[in-house]
């Protein structure tokens with residue numbers, strides 16, 4: 001029996017040592033014992049950091065949905081696979097068994113096929129957190145189509161950019177979505193977006209909110225009648241280990257979003273293995289991750305990881321504040337949730353509310369708590385530990401990225417003693433390195449540097465869709481023979497890692513990755529704007545918020561500044577989505593620049609963060625006088 005389930009610290013160290021001594025045999029053993037293959041691999045791993053190219057389990061044949069569904073039917077057919085909790089607490093929860101999921105995925109897959117979707121085609125999924133979202137993801141995987149899920153909070157332009165980047169043939173959406181007390185016109189957003197897309201032949205529409213919507217002749221079809229006619233079985237497409245499974249877009253510090261490509265076998269093995277260990281999942285547990293499937297967390301730890309382990313995974317359609325701030329805890333009590341995985345920003349927002357919202361509910365079912373997406377501050381960690389975990393539930397602070405496919409650095413419950421704000425130790429097979437700016441590895445403990453990974457792991461993204469050069473430049477060029485994460489980290493005296501934040505121009509706002517350049521591009525489209533610079537600054541609930549410095553063209557100066565601020569935020573909302581809106585906008589006559597004309601964001605970050613004691617040497621700036629002016633007009 002391989003060490004699929006690690007149960008104490010001593011065992012972790014043994015497993016870890018074994019995993020780095022011989023990674024190939026380590027992963028081979030896990031792949032062999034815990035998954036279903038149509039053909040075994042010829043080679044566990046081949047890699048080349050120069051190209052860069054990484055292949056895991058090459059030659060193997062499989063279908064991930066057989067691993068996530070079919071193989072459970074004999075022993076767990078009636079067990080709940082997906083437990084759907086609707087936005088409105090008065091609407092009944094749905095318990096979708098593995099048998100039912102099997103049938104629903106087959107029907108959806110047959111509908112996709114009937115619309116001409118074939119292996120390798122791209123399907124865009126733009127749906128709220130309803131069962132059809134998970135079912136569509138799995139249906140694509142069933143027939144070998146590549147899914148590209150776009151978070152349903154993105155705007156029509158952001159959707160269009162993503163659809164065009166990967167030439168999606170089909171879009172599945174809904175007539176609208178429920179979000180707390182509001183409804184959102186998703187179909188309207190799709191219609192607007194598709195004005196700019198030529199590749200889409202079909203739009204399938206789920207009826208979720210009974211809205212009156214326009215259906216475009218020859219393009220749009222209601223899903224339900226097609227499902228009713230569809231066959232209830234669908235033979236899985238047999239895939240190669242390295243066939244793409246999905247594309248998921250993440251923002252970069254510059255340019256268009258990056259379509260990270262994940263492939264089949266390695267992603268499956270790693271997401272399943274990490275799910276089992278990090279959450280110490282046991283057969284009768286009810287696991288709940290509050291993320292949206294539109295993000296990597298939802299892909300790996302709502303859909304693939306849990307289902308590959310035959311787990312019950314909760315899908316929640318709503319928001320933590322509706323009908324009141326007790327909603328999360330009500331759900332925990334109602335479904336006797338055992339593992340609860342959320343983002344620090346949600347914890348901080350809930351911690352600000354009256355404790356009564358927590359104390360009303362019985363949370364004794366909880367065993368393990370998790371956080372993801374951004375650093376968790378000490379105060380939020382303790383609130384979570386005391387009020388939700390009642391000091392009895394280990395907290396796993398999981399560090400990873402869209403690009404890594406699965407959790408990389410995290411405590412293992414009951415094994416790794418947790419320290420607030422530390423993601424602690426690398427999972428088996430993960431070899432972190434801290435690098436200095438000259439490209440040397442910083443060895444030893446009590447050091448900090450740029451976080452890299454120096455050996456391949458099974459679920460790493462293999463390329464950026466349509467732009468392998470950008471993949472190489474972004475992740476493999478800063479440091480030779482290493483994957484560069486873009487994060488800074490420190491390693492303490494016992495070897496625990498603490499992530500200190502991004503070292504590039506990406507800002508993590510409420511756990512969402514936002515590149516500053518695309519936001520600046522959106523602002524600069526405003527006719528009154530000459531130039532802009534966006535930086536992050538610390539925010540009590542969101543972790544970071546966005547601060548914009550905007551230079552107006554002369555003609556703009558006489559305009560009402562509050563109106564301009566609104567217009568700028570509206571533009572950002574239209575181009576990217578409401579999550580990228582700026583909290584503060586300062587109009588300024590200039591921005592500090594180097595002699596080569598580069599904006600000195602370091603200084604702007606400090607000013608926005610109210611940390612001006614040590615601005616460093618500003619004398620080499622092209623316009624040192626502007627620093628004082630910017631400081632004098634800062635928005636507190």
Ligand code: PRX
Nearest residue numbers: 372373374375397398399400401402499513
């Ligand atoms: O900066 C790190 C931060 O989120 C980034 C990755 O964002 P994304 O690709 O959207 O994936 C988020 C969900 C996996 C990282 O580069 N981050 C993620 N988890 C943590 C974190 N920062 C600190 N602590 C974490 N646990």
